[in-house]
Amino acid sequence: MYHAMLLAAGRGERMRPLTDTCPKPLLRAGGKMLIEYHLTRLAQAGFSTVVINHAYLGEQIEAALGNGERYDIQILYSAEQGVLETAGGIAKALPLLTDGSMHRPFAIISADIFCQMELSGLRPILQRIQTEAEHTLAHLVLIDNPPHHPEGDFCWNAEQGALAPTIRTGCRKLTFSGIGVYHPALFEHVAPDQAVKLAPLLHAAIAAGKVSGTYYSGTWMDIGTPERLHALDAWLQANRLDMPRSTFPDGENK
Numbered sequence: 001m002y003h004a005m006l007l008a009a010g011r012g013e014r015m016r017p018l019t020d021t022c023p024k025p026l027l028r029a030g031g032k033m034l035i036e037y038h039l040t041r042l043a044q045a046g047f048s049t050v051v052i053n054h055a056y057l058g059e060q061i062e063a064a065l066g067n068g069e070r071y072d073i074q075i076l077y078s079a080e081q082g083v084l085e086t087a088g089g090i091a092k093a094l095p096l097l098t099d100g101s102m103h104r105p106f107a108i109i110s111a112d113i114f115c116q117m118e119l120s121g122l123r124p125i126l127q128r129i130q131t132e133a134e135h136t137l138a139h140l141v142l143i144d145n146p147p148h149h150p151e152g153d154f155c156w157n158a159e160q161g162a163l164a165p166t167i168r169t170g171c172r173k174l175t176f177s178g179i180g181v182y183h184p185a186l187f188e189h190v191a192p193d194q195a196v197k198l199a200p201l202l203h204a205a206i207a208a209g210k211v212s213g214t215y216y217s218g219t220w221m222d223i224g225t226p227e228r229l230h231a232l233d234a235w236l237q238a239n240r241l242d243m244p245r246s247t248f249p250d251g252e253n254k
Contacts, residue, residue, distance in 0.1 A: 002126045003097050004047045004107040004119075006038055007178075009055040009080050009089055012112075014225050023057040025111040026064055029229055030236030033064065035111050039071040045119035047107070051096045053078040053089045086198035090182070091190035102184045105129040110178030114232055116219040117141065117179065125181045125214075137210040138202060139181040142174035143220050149175050154206070156213050163211045165203070174213075177220055 012024035019027070025035035035052075042050055050073055054061045058079055068075030078093035090097075090108065097106040107122050125139050140163065145152045152173035155164040164171050186205060190196045205211045223229050 001048055002104065002106060002123070003049045003051060003099075004042050004109065005051040005053065005078075005090065005093060005097055006035060006109055006111045007053060007086060007089065008035060008061060008111040009053045009058075009084070010112065011056045015229070018226055018229070019056075021057075023054070023061055024223075026060060027223075027229055029114070029223070029233040034114070034223060035061075035065070036071070037114060038109055038111060039065070039068065039073060039075075041119050042109075043071055043073040046123065047073065047119070049074045049076065051076045051078055051093050052111075053080055053093055055080040055083070082193075083195055084193070085195045087187060087190055087196040087201055088194050090198070091187045091194070091196070092192045094184055094187060094192075098184055102188075103130065105181055105183045107179070107181050112223050113178045114219075114221040114223055115177060115179065115216075117177075117216050119179075122179075122181055129181055129183050135210065136212050137183045137186040137205045138212075140202075140211065140213045141177040141179040141216050142213050143177045143216055145173070145175045146220075146222065148222070148224075154202075154213070156215065158215065161212050161214065162209070163206045163213050165207045174215065177216060178222075 008025040010024060012019035015024050026033045039050060050068065052061065052075060054077065062077055065075055076096045078096060080089060080092065084092060098104045105126050107126065129136050129139060142154065142156050153176045154174060155166060155171040156174050157164055157171050186201055202211060221228060221232055223232055
């Protein structure tokens with residue numbers, strides 16, 4: 001059974017003063033905490049275990065979410081004492097994510113995004129990466145570049161479904177959604193308590209031709225500022241939405 005992880009250890013500096021006394025994943029929009037939307041969708045997609053890392057005000061996250069029973073999912077926590085960055089936090093949580101099997105991939109989702117993608121589409125990708133680890137170490141869900149990040153993150157070839165280190169014929173520069181699938185081998189050289197960013201590991205794997213990707217064109221928001229949180233709240237209220245879905249067959253939405 002594959003596990004998922006919600007990244008929730010950030011301080012949320014851009015969200016201040018809202019995050020002075022409340023961790024960002026517990027901020028509310030549409031009557032729910034941001035992190036609850038992810039938990040509900042992961043349970044609906046068939047994930048039975050979710051790991052949540054935390055640092056700043058982490059005790060509030062554990063108190064608010066408990067063991068996950070009310071979301072029909074098991075929640076495990078990976079507490080961080082210092083800033084480990086994304087890759088460092090994932091490496092620390094590897095024993096929980098893999099149940100000790102370093103051949104089992106897992107899904108990672110940033111807790112501070114809102115996305116309508118149907119997460120069951122990640123399951124065939126998890127299965128593929130487990131059987132093709134020598135060819136693929138990561139799979140990223142990519143989106144159109146939002147106004148606040150017009151330059152994008154990665155070059156994606158639609159025909160090959162692969163990421164390229166530089167812009168080439170047939171490639172598009174897109175933004176990483178914060179949703180991905182990873183093989184544990186991507187983090188094999190990261191010590192559990194070492195602060196390491198994810199981007200350098202991904203760029204090295206892309207250069208080696210070991211990162212695939214899919215393009216998602218549905219609703220996605222980076223809830224990184226109070227203004228974006230208010231915009232999400234207004235959008236949810238106006239559309240009377242709890243958690244609508246947008247599916248993509250065979251792990252792709254084009």
